[in-house]
Amino acid sequence: xxxxxxxxxxxxxxxxxxxxxxxxxxxxxxxxxxxxxxxxxxxxxxxxxxxxxxxxxxxxxxxxxxxxxxxxxxxxxxxxxxxxxxxxxxxxxxxxxxxxxxxxxxxxxxxxxxxxxxxxxxxxxxxxxxxxxxxxxxxxxxxxxxxxxxxxxxxxxxxxxxxxxxxxxxxxxxxxxxxxxxxxxxxxxxxxxxxxxxxxxxxxxxxxxxxxxxxxxxxxxxxxxxxxxxxxxxxxxxxxxxxxxxxxxxxxxxxxxxxxxxxxxxxxxxxxxxxxxxxxxxxxxxxxxxxxxxxxxxxxxxxxxxxxxxxxxxxxxxxxxxxxxxxxxxxxxxxxxxxxxxxxxxxxxxxxxxxxxxxxxxxxxxxxxxxxxxxxxxxxxxxxxxxxxxxxxxxxxxxxxxxxxxxxxxxxxxxxxxxxxxxxxxxxxxxxxxxxxxxxxxxxxxxxxxxxxxxxxxxxxxxxxxxxxxxxxxxxxxxxxxxxxxxxxxxxxxxxxxxxxxxxxxxxxxxxxxxxxxxxxxxxxxxxxxxxxxxxxxxxxxxxxxxxxxxxxxxxxxxxxxxxxxxxxxxxxxxxx
DNA sequence: GCCGTTTTCGGCCCGACTGTTTTCAGTCG
Numbered sequence: 033x034x035x036x037x038x039x040x041x042x043x044x045x046x047x048x049x050x051x052x053x054x055x056x057x058x059x060x061x062x063x064x065x066x067x068x069x070x071x072x073x074x075x076x077x078x079x080x081x082x083x084x085x086x087x088x089x090x091x092x093x094x095x096x097x098x099x100x101x102x103x104x105x106x107x108x109x110x111x112x113x114x115x116x117x118x119x120x121x122x123x124x125x126x127x128x129x130x131x132x133x134x135x136x137x138x139x140x141x142x143x144x145x146x147x148x149x150x151x152x153x154x155x156x157x158x159x160x161x162x163x164x165x166x167x168x169x170x171x172x173x174x175x176x177x178x179x180x181x182x183x184x185x186x187x188x189x190x191x192x193x194x195x196x197x198x199x200x201x202x203x204x205x206x207x208x209x210x211x212x213x214x215x216x217x218x219x220x221x222x223x224x225x226x227x228x229x230x231x232x233x234x235x236x237x238x239x240x241x242x243x244x245x246x247x248x249x250x251x252x253x254x255x256x257x258x259x260x261x262x263x264x265x266x267x268x269x270x271x272x273x274x275x276x277x278x279x280x281x282x283x284x285x286x287x288x289x290x291x292x293x294x295x296x297x298x299x300x301x302x303x304x305x306x307x308x309x310x311x312x313x314x315x316x317x318x319x320x321x322x323x324x325x326x327x328x329x330x331x332x333x334x335x336x337x338x339x340x341x342x343x344x345x346x347x348x349x350x351x352x353x354x355x356x357x358x359x360x361x362x363x364x365x366x367x368x369x370x371x372x373x374x375x376x377x378x379x380x381x382x383x384x385x386x387x388x389x390x391x392x393x394x395x396x397x398x399x400x401x402x403x404x405x406x407x408x409x410x411x412x413x414x415x416x417x418x419x420x421x422x423x424x425x426x427x428x429x430x431x432x433x434x435x436x437x438x439x440x441x442x443x444x445x446x447x448x449x450x451x452x453x454x455x456x457x458x459x460x461x462x463x464x465x466x467x468x469x470x471x472x473x474x475x476x477x478x479x480x481x482x483x484x485x486x487x488x489x490x491x492x493x494x495x496x497x498x499x500x501x502x503x504x505x506x507x508x509x510x511x512x513x514x515x516x517x518x519x520x521x522x523x524x525x526x527x528x529x530x531x532x533x534x535x536x537x538x539x540x541x542x543x544x545x546x547x548x549x550x551x552x553x554x555x556x557x558x559x560x561x562x563x564x565x566x567x568x569x570x571x572x573x574x575x576x577x578x579x580x581x582x583x584x585x586x587x588x589x590x591x592x593x594x595x596x597x598x599x600x601x602x603x604x605x606x607x608x609x
Numbered sequence: 610g611c612c613g614t615t616t617t618c619g620g621c622c623c624g625a626c627t628g629t630t631t632t633c634a635g636t637c638g
Contacts, residue, residue: 165630173628297623303622
């Protein structure tokens with residue numbers, strides 16, 4: 033699938049056109065198409081072959097031809113030509129905060145800056161001060177931008193910052209004069225990674241709120257503080273931006289600061305069509321406010337139901353909302369159990385009774401213990417003898433437990449030849465079998481895809497664990513042909529996991545959407561190695577919601593009996609609970 | 610580059626902030 037490659041080329045093309053001062057709307061058109069192609073749940077080659085590609089809003093004849101050209105020749109002539117017009121190291125400079133295309137074009141043409149190293153030399157040499165429109169303050173800003181760019185460690189996973197973000201909102205709501213406070217930005221949309229945390233508050237006394245906010249104990253450093261907004265640094269490197277608005281403007285402001293940018297653009301377009309204007313202060317007819325206090329009211333005046341923040345990415349949700357066909361998304365409260373938890377029998381830190389207690393406290397009806405198997409020696413994977421013993425202990429524990437059932441499961445290794453690590457007679461005795469790849473990540477596409485398809489076709493395998501193997505920001509997915517995996521899963525009825533662990537979220541949102549379209553069942557599991565990690569179910573539910581998943585597609589929204597029946601193992605259901 | 614019953618040409622989201630300005634350009638979200 034070439035979607036990602038094509039998206040990167042179109043995005044680079046946009047960078048080049050921007051630096052060479054071409055029509056900004058053309059630049060935006062390419063950026064938008066790059067995003068659309070990257071988000072596509074299907075192989076762009078199929079859409080080109082069928083001619084459906086130009087039916088996607090935003091993609092016209094011109095770009096469709098370029099994509100077709102890439103698919104047949106491996107190159108796009110327009111891009112190859114454009115690349116010759118600027119030095120290769122220039123596009124990188126667009127990532128420096130405070131430095132934009134105009135200034136980059138200026139230092140390149142006037143000073144011969146061709147790269148980050150060249151920019152730093154120009155800053156040191158102070159030649160840059162001779163350029164029109166550049167003064168000492170601007171030089172200072174660019175220097176600070178370069179430092180920030182060089183020191184930043186990339187985006188953090190949502191799961192790594194969410195607890196802090198939620199604590200900040202709680203603290204904010206305690207401040208006198210704060211009427212409402214919520215997370216906004218990419219955290220509220222539950223994007224898998226975030227750059228900083230945006231928080232919004234409503235108050236009639238913004239200055240006092242800002243003062244109190246900057247004095248919160250968790251604020252380690254105050255980066256900026258004005259009358260309506262402030263930025264502080266917490267927990268090391270994490271930046272929190274607070275904005276305070278009037279209560280009457282809260283809904284419009286929350287929409288504005290939640291984004292995404294593309295969603296906001298779409299809604300402003302809808303407003304324009306109605307002769308209205310939408311900004312962060314409200315929806316206006318001339319100077320008269322039409323709606324502003326709540327998100328629901330602003331959406332309603334635009335002819336839309338309230339669109340859940342997880343969907344606000346301009347991936348078709350606006351059209352669906354207008355047509356009244358938004359999906360009813362799965363909710364955390366509908367999840368009746370966690371299907372992927374490790375205990376101290378393998379590499380987990382909690383005992384099985386501790387897991388059961390914590391799962392019950394979360395309101396679950398069941399929880400599956402799915403420890404590793406013997407070939408994963410590093411994780412103390414279970415031998416056949418030990419898994420049989422564990423099955424017995426869990427049965428005994430279930431006889432004592434009230435209000436929760438522990439399911440006997442396994443996360444069985446998919447071996448390098450596609451067989452799994454336990455024989456059928458062992459797998460048959462388990463309530464749930466997850467099969468996962470934990471080795472041979474470097475295998476070529478055919479081989480690793482074939483392994484996973486073999487596991488899918490194994491009648492004892494219920495779920496494929498973390499199907500792409502990626503670790504966000506650490507390890508790319510293995511070279512798996514996810515289309516083939518999904519075709520096999522759809523054919524056999526095998527579930528694919530939405531691994532909820534914050535560094536995995538695998539399947540990701542767009543793959544969830546593809547799976548749902550194909551009718552593939554999904555299994556939510558946290559992959560917890562300690563009871564402190566069970567909360568990450570929230571992250572998986574959010575990922576599923578971002579993938580337009582309804583409760584009906586999620587196995588663990590089923591009651592225990594229906595789940596076990598679905599897994600084909602009703603006869604092994606524990607009769608005592 | 611994309612798009613369209615006000616349009617096949619002429620638009621394309623909106624405002625704040627900053628720094629350089631003397632009326633505005635660049636950047637950001």
